[in-house]
Structures are given as structure tokens and as C-alpha cells.
Amino acid sequence: MTTTPITPTGLLPTLPGPAYTDPATFLREQERIFEARWFCAVRAGDLLTPGSFRTVTVGRENVLITRGRDGALRAFLNVCRHRGARLCTEEAGQVRRTFRCPYHAWTYAPDGRLVAAPNLKDLPGLDRSAHGLIGVALREWLGYAWVCLADEPPSFEETVIGSVSARLGDDRAVERYRPADLVLGRRVTYDVRANWKLIVENFMECYHCATIHPELVQVLPEFAQGWAAQAAVGHGAAFAQDVEGFTVDGSGGFGRLPGLADEQDRRYFATTIRPQVFVNLVPDHVILHRMFPLAPDRTRVECDWLYAADVIDGGADVSASVELFHRVNEQDFAACERTQPAMHSRAYAAGGVLVPTEHHITEFHHWVTSLLA
Ligand code: FES
Ligand SMILES: [Fe+2]
CATH class of the missing domain: 2.102.10.10 (Rieske [2Fe-2S] iron-sulphur domain)
Incomplete structure (x- = not known):
């Protein structure tokens, strides 16, 4: 897999604060993004x-x-x-x-x-x-029903499957985990008092990882440097040498899913499928988030933990496995909720800045603004 280095080039602007609070902007996002693009709605299972x-x-x-x-x-x-x-x-x-x-x-x-x-x-x-x-x-x-309200939906291959290939560098990178054959081990629904874009931006960067995700950084030490797995095409974050699995205490997971390539073992991959899906891939399970934006300052997030059928059918205890990313979710959503009220502040009327480890978020901003233009 290839890794594209990112050249630090100073600071880039974020979107201005009102982009996260303005009801008219949210209405345009509903019309031009959520009602116009493919939207991951339910798990087929x-x-x-x-x-x-x-x-x-x-x-x-x-x-x-x-x-x-x-x-x-x-x-x-x-x-x-x-x-x-x-x-x-x-x-x-x-x-x-x-x-x-x-x-x-x-x-x-x-x-x-x-x-x-x-x-x-x-x-x-x-x-x-x-x-x-x-x-x-x-x-x-991927085992989900995706819907599109547009009279003429955009190409699913280009806008959904193509975006995953572009991020992970390989169109089979996700399918090797066979998410459609996996079984739901746990679902947690979060009612997040924050704009959906703050949640996307947060998921895309790892500048915050060292500050708010102590358990995650234990398992993925390179995250302490602030470079997210999504910052470079095809990059997966390596597990720490002393951890056995992607669990809250580093204990062993459930064995490598069949079909994974060697370079996918002991690594965490992540991708955002715009506008409302996050996919997290680890050797023994897949975590998939679906966001349902309800208001400028409110987003419902459903997070599914998916395992091999024999793990779930055999009654395995998935709690240490689920707990790691459940904590990450709670830490992330708390950060987003802490940010949302300040989007109204005059201090943020012109927005903030992105440091180099966050520069790839600019592409997301361009995508949103081009669809709303
Ligand atoms: S039967 Fe549905 S609105 Fe009358
Ligand atoms: Fe995070």
C-alpha cells in the first residue's frame, strides 16, 4: 500500500462559524447533499x-x-x-x-x-x-441499504465505491473484510448536539488523538503524532507491538477475518464515505457509523460493530472489543458538543484554522461548498 506524504504548508482556513449554525445553510445541505446523494440508511441484516x-x-x-x-x-x-x-x-x-x-x-x-x-x-x-x-x-x-431521493441518482460506483477506493488506494480494500457477511455484535445510538460537519471533520483528523483518546493511542501509538489514517491514501495505522488486538485493554480479539491481505493485519484503516458514513477496519471486526443530521446543531449517530458470524453465534464476549471505539465515540462527540456552541461566537465568525495534520479536511470543505454553491 502506498503512503502519500503531506507537506506542511502552514495554516488553512476552516469554514466560518455560521456554516455550522445557520438554518438556511442546513436547509441547503438537506436539499443538495442528503436528499441528492446516496445515503446509507439501514443494515440489510x-x-x-x-x-x-x-x-x-x-x-x-x-x-x-x-x-x-x-x-x-x-x-x-x-x-x-x-x-x-x-x-x-x-x-x-x-x-x-x-x-x-x-x-x-x-x-x-x-x-x-x-x-x-x-x-x-x-x-x-x-x-x-x-x-x-x-x-x-x-x-x-457492504451489507447496508443505501437510498437516494434524487430523481436521477448520481453514479453509486463513482460517488460511493469510488470514494472508498480513492481513500484506501484499492477498490477491494473494504470488500476483503466482507462487511455484508458479518453479523451485528453491538449497536449504540448517540444523540450528538453538534453539526454533522463538525463530526465529519473530527473523524477525519487525529490532531486531537493524543489529547482525548488515551486508550486509542495505546493501541495505535502513531496516532499520538497527530497524523490520521485518512491523511494519506492507503495508509493503515499499525498496532502497538505489545497489544494483541483492537480492544480497550489490548487483549486479543477474535482472529483475522478470512480474505484479508497480510498488509491489512494488525492495522487500523478508516475512511469517510461522504456525506454521512465512517468505516473503521481492523483485522477481526468492522465498525460502521451512519449519521442522521436532524438540525443544524443535532445529529443522530448509529454505530454498528460487526463481527464474523461464528464469533457472535458462538456467544463470544465482545465487550472489550466494543468498549475501545465506544469510548472513542464518546470522547469525539463530547469534543464536537464542546465546539458547537462556540460556532455562534463572534470569535469564530470568520472561522478558525487547520494545522498541517488537518489539511486534508479542506477537501471536505471544498466538496460541501461546491455542492451548496
Ligand atoms: S388513509 Fe392515509 S391519510 Fe387517509
Ligand atoms: Fe477522535
């Missing part, structure tokens, strides 16, 4: 049986994702075609055969067809096929 469903917030919309009798996952706007009531009011669940609107009981099949509307059998002009749920584009990758 959470919807195993026909009729199982989840609802998620994507930009300003609520999206219903469900598995049909044919086994396929489909996504729809979670809006009844009659008078617009939210069709599914739960975050997750299971229907036996159909989705029934709680308002006037219009009923839809898991493939979106309108199958019944009370007392309207003979109503002239009710063309049921024209009143099915509005479909949303869906792709499965």
Missing part, C-alpha cells in the same frame, strides 16, 4: 423477514425501507397517498401482509402497491396503480 421494516430520516423526508415477499429490499417515501399522513409511525417493526395507514386505513403492499381503500371499491376515477407509495432508489453495498 436488520430486515431479514418479509414485511420487516425500518423508517429513517433522510434530509427532510422520512423513508420506509422494507423487505418484500420476493426477498428484495425496497424504499418508499413514508407518506400516505390519500391525505399525506405518515404511514409507518414506528422506527422499526414487522407487518404481516400490508402497511395500513392509521388515518383512513388505505392499505399498501410491501412492494408499494395500493391494495385497499375502505368503501371505495366502485369509486370511478380511483386508479389504484396511480396511488401506490412513491419509490426511492435503493442499492445494497
Whole structure:
């Protein structure tokens, strides 16, 4: 794997404070980013049986994702075609055969067809096929259902898979971990009182690692230097010689996942899939964060710890493994929450600065501003 050195060139500007607080900016981000790009919505393994469903917030919309009798996952706007009531009011669940609107009981099949509307059998002009749920584009990758609200979604290969290849230097770097075959060992949901961009920026840099992540730096000593794994293409941070695994106490993990290349062993790789996914790769598990931006100053983060099926099915205790990155998450989100209130300050009206170990964040800023322009 190649490592691209970064030349220190002084300080670069951040975005100005209002970019993290302004409701109009957040609205534009919802329109042009979250409702226009591919958005990682749910873990496919959470919807195993026909009729199982989840609802998620994507930009300003609520999206219903469900598995049909044919086994396929489909996504729809979670809006009844009659008078617009939210069709599914739960975050997750299971229907036996159909989705029934709680308002006037219009009923839809898991493939979106309108199958019944009370007392309207003979109503002239009710063309049921024209009143099915509005479909949303869906792709499965890494074991997740990704949705896109755009009428013409951008290329998934270029914008999602391509961005991972560009960061990790190899389009198979993630797929070798076979995230789709892994099993959910733990999920923690964090309600973070911070703008989604602060969370992305924080994830991309490691200048803060020595200050706030003592446990992580024990396992990945090079992080104490402040260079993030994401600062250089294809770079993975090496484990400390005296640690056995990626665990909170350095104890052994669960053995190397099959299919990994030798150079992926005893290393931590990370990538951001813009706009709302972080992937962390270690030899025995994968940690994947999905962000759901809810307001300029509020972001829900769902973090999944994924392990080989035999680890979970065998009842292994994953707590030391989960605890390491759970602490990292809490440390990171606390830092973001400490930063968010100051985004309103006149001291930050023109923004702050990025030191050389943070310079790659500029590319993220350019990406955001070009989409909002
Ligand atoms: S709004 Fe759904 S049936 Fe009337
Ligand atoms: Fe961090």
C-alpha cells in the first residue's frame, strides 16, 4: 500500500462559524447533499423477514425501507397517498401482509402497491396503480441499504465505491473484510448536539488523538503524532507491538477475518464515505457509523460493530472489543458538543484554522461548498 506524504504548508482556513449554525445553510445541505446523494440508511441484516421494516430520516423526508415477499429490499417515501399522513409511525417493526395507514386505513403492499381503500371499491376515477407509495432508489453495498431521493441518482460506483477506493488506494480494500457477511455484535445510538460537519471533520483528523483518546493511542501509538489514517491514501495505522488486538485493554480479539491481505493485519484503516458514513477496519471486526443530521446543531449517530458470524453465534464476549471505539465515540462527540456552541461566537465568525495534520479536511470543505454553491 502506498503512503502519500503531506507537506506542511502552514495554516488553512476552516469554514466560518455560521456554516455550522445557520438554518438556511442546513436547509441547503438537506436539499443538495442528503436528499441528492446516496445515503446509507439501514443494515440489510436488520430486515431479514418479509414485511420487516425500518423508517429513517433522510434530509427532510422520512423513508420506509422494507423487505418484500420476493426477498428484495425496497424504499418508499413514508407518506400516505390519500391525505399525506405518515404511514409507518414506528422506527422499526414487522407487518404481516400490508402497511395500513392509521388515518383512513388505505392499505399498501410491501412492494408499494395500493391494495385497499375502505368503501371505495366502485369509486370511478380511483386508479389504484396511480396511488401506490412513491419509490426511492435503493442499492445494497457492504451489507447496508443505501437510498437516494434524487430523481436521477448520481453514479453509486463513482460517488460511493469510488470514494472508498480513492481513500484506501484499492477498490477491494473494504470488500476483503466482507462487511455484508458479518453479523451485528453491538449497536449504540448517540444523540450528538453538534453539526454533522463538525463530526465529519473530527473523524477525519487525529490532531486531537493524543489529547482525548488515551486508550486509542495505546493501541495505535502513531496516532499520538497527530497524523490520521485518512491523511494519506492507503495508509493503515499499525498496532502497538505489545497489544494483541483492537480492544480497550489490548487483549486479543477474535482472529483475522478470512480474505484479508497480510498488509491489512494488525492495522487500523478508516475512511469517510461522504456525506454521512465512517468505516473503521481492523483485522477481526468492522465498525460502521451512519449519521442522521436532524438540525443544524443535532445529529443522530448509529454505530454498528460487526463481527464474523461464528464469533457472535458462538456467544463470544465482545465487550472489550466494543468498549475501545465506544469510548472513542464518546470522547469525539463530547469534543464536537464542546465546539458547537462556540460556532455562534463572534470569535469564530470568520472561522478558525487547520494545522498541517488537518489539511486534508479542506477537501471536505471544498466538496460541501461546491455542492451548496
Ligand atoms: S391519510 Fe392515509 S388513509 Fe387517509
Ligand atoms: Fe477522535
